[in-house]
Amino acid sequence: MDPFPPPDADAAAAPRDDVDEVTDRADAYAAAPLLNCLLREVAEPVEQPAAPSARRVYRLPGGRLLRVYGQRRPAEPEVHAEGGWRRVGHPELVKLVAEELVRHTGLSNPDLPTEMIDSRDAVAALLTARARVAPPHDPYLRSEQSLITGHPHHPAPKARGGGPVADWLPYAPEAHARFPLILLGVRSDTVVEDGDTSALDALGAAPPGYRLLPAHPWQLDLAAPALAPAFADGRLIRLGETPFETWPTAAIRTVYAPDRDLFLKFSLDVRITNDIRRLWRHDLLKLRRTDTAAREALAAVDGPAAWLSDTGYRTAAFAFEELAVLVRDGLRGHLLPGATPLLAAGLAEGFEGSPLDGAPDPAAWWEAYLAQVVPPALAAFGDHGVVLEAHLQNTLVAVDADGTPVQALFRDAEGVKLLPEVSRAAGWERLVYCLVVNHLAEIAAALAERTPGLDLWPAVRRELSRHDLPEAAALLTSPTLPGKTNLLLRWTGADGADARYRPLPNPLAG
Template sequence: MESLVLDPPAAIAEEATLSALLRCCVREVAGPRGHVWHASPYLLLTVADTLIRARTAGGAALRFEGQVERLEFGAWVPLTADALVKLAEAELDGHNPEFAEQVAASRDALAAMLRARSCALPPNDPWLASEQALVLGHPFHPSPKARGGDDWLRYAPEAHASFPLRLLGVREDVLAQEGDASALDLAGIAPPGYALLPAHPWQLDLIRPAFDDRLIDLGPGPLVAPTSSVRTVYDPVSGNCLKFSLDVRITNCVRKNAWYELSGAVALTERLTPVFDQLALRFPGTRWLPEPGYRSAALDTRLLEGLGVIVRAGPWSVCSPGLTPVLAGALACAAPPADPLSWWAGYVRAVALPVLDAFFTHGVVLEPHLQNVLVCLDQEGRPVEAIFRDLEGTKLVGHDLSGLHPRVAEALTYDASRGWARVVYCLMVNHLTEIAATLALSEAALRELWAVARDILAEYGDASGRPLPLSNLLAGAPLPAKANLTVRWARGNDRSAGYVPIANPFA
């Protein structure tokens, strides 16, 4: 009953935190142990010998409806996030003294974001507004809004933040740069003998570089706005996105551009340009955001990585005239369109088919989760094009990378099995499952949506020689779902996250 006395932002934060952790428990704790079952109208599960019930919708998306309750002394009572944390801790192997603090910090951060958001004006740019719409965070993460460091709220996209960059000058003999980073020169003017290096002010406060004649502070730069990833910002003057390092843990990872990721972005852009040209010929609505260059200061590894900034094209530069790019994650939170079946068919064709063909035809593992895909909508709100972005998670299968530094090549490479698991998780579990749950107003409607999707993917498979992994997917093989609770409990990074099997809607 404690939630009844909370202020609205705190109450929303409590409900969202409980829901996210409960989804994790269904998927990673109770589910694998066989402790989840349906008893209409409820989903029932046990965690640490405690019976929990909730009404759900949306299939595997697990959209909870109404109060989540636990059985206590023969009576159903409301379940709180703190109580569920204790149950999860009792069920999980090992010990993690940070876990409860991280969940609580995420809840507190969400409440602070909601309060700040209510007093802030959203951006006029509809794409940027969609970037700043992911207020609740990852629906299957135990601490989706936990942020390290101080003063994070002033840089939070959820609070409609905007702020000036800091401009640094790097003496040309210690400049680190690959590819075409000339877009950075639009941010200001550097003195003779220096190159301009925009910096994220939060990162400068975190790493506190020593300024001397090799690295100088040129003061404030242009006003930018953070996108959904927090560390990538949009410069509306140049129309480019800039991906900075942030020595801050956001969800599972410290968001720093490792030196091999800086080089890897440029190497991937060169290799993916002909791939996306061919994808666009077969699927005309396919777009992507190249990352043509990076710039940093070659002073030491800490500063090379900490000050490294990757140039990324902005979505308005690749979206066709008359269309509006919108973040897929924002669409997963939006109201359903008037004709969901037709809309869904267009969506699946625009998003899923180029992802599958990139893998099967070109050996490219895209990472099409909800934060990495923008969908270009026409004036009636119908999906026409899909934009794929963020090369950090893009990998290559079976490519000759002998010309690259071995560490760069290693970071860009997956074997086929690992690559397919990543594709299926991002596309089916993280992405399409959430969009379908938003569109479907009933379980019957949800089944109809998945039948349409299966027909579209089967049509592609028939035209592509029926690749075995796709045939298995269409036949109902279990889907791999990323184990965010497990990796956070183990205090691992995102790369160490494994998968747990969940039901395939095609089954």
């Protein structure tokens, strides 16, 4: 389900070419998450009519009025000026956001508007590329590679570091990319590894005195200046490519090799959403502890939920973060027989063959979804002190032949938090944001778009009420939920991991 379909040529006032169509759609895709951020973080509602088709009016920090069409993916922004409403295109919207943030924070930030424009231009490149290639046949890969909008509450979700399109497009999941990995040999006395990395040795053969290390082609290009001395003195040698192709997943730097049923996660020296996506040393050094805690917590849960374990990492001592590669469990050893895994973020975004589009009983489908996703996350927290990063991109939901959810699989030890390393209150706030605000609210909104009038939150209340967890009971009466402020985080230059929240109305409270 495309939230911004191509315009109807029959309804157009004048003939339009493909470039015009891509321009319009890219502007709409880029404006929606930026507007979501602006409206959530700094605007105040003025007129919020109940009709979904009505326009909603907000007051901005400088006093200007802004109105938009739609709720989940706001569109067609207009500002009130000289007694009337005037449409705002994407470049002007970026300028407006920057002006309002200066008023709101007292700070300037020349870099973020550039990222916003870069994100919009990346969307245009992705839309053009997708029109020329067929999506993957496998529904799992299709779900991973569906995210044209991306994070629905980030000001620049598709920015790729400002580099030329030719540098990143061959590796973009949204463009249905697939590519072999580069195989390197690392001199054995410089290898650093921890955990089970045996899957890497099966990718090829290294000469005596060397160990095999796969590399992401884009990262190898980015790190080329730093690695040149190691290639020159023989600490690092090139061994060709893998004989098979890998598919980049929604995370971009994590790839999946279906024939090997193997996930590999790489460093990528590019800012994507809030962070430079390196495998940072401090995260790798605590990997075994966090992964073991998450794996044991999910194994103890009553039901089919599973954890895709980050089994180990390998790198070179002279380029610890630049060349790090993390090995992650494949799917087949965890999936229920006959079940098809799908990325939760793909369900929210929409893709051909999504079970949301054909659910004969949406309310029953939603209850089945909640029964698979909610209990494992609450049990991991309440019984084991493990805070899963159970947001849309770290949750897979497996469905049976009828499209009914039958299993949840969680991933990414890097995002896991452990009690008491974080306080119980902070851990619960993070879980509520990831699971309820980022995840369940988005799936519920996507399902409600397909079934107008269906109230999905009573089912969430019932599911939460089944769990003997004081925080879950309190959540049902809390007036607010925590909404992460990605726009303000980026504007003020805060650390990407430094989550800050703004209270949002809690639909669970009735």
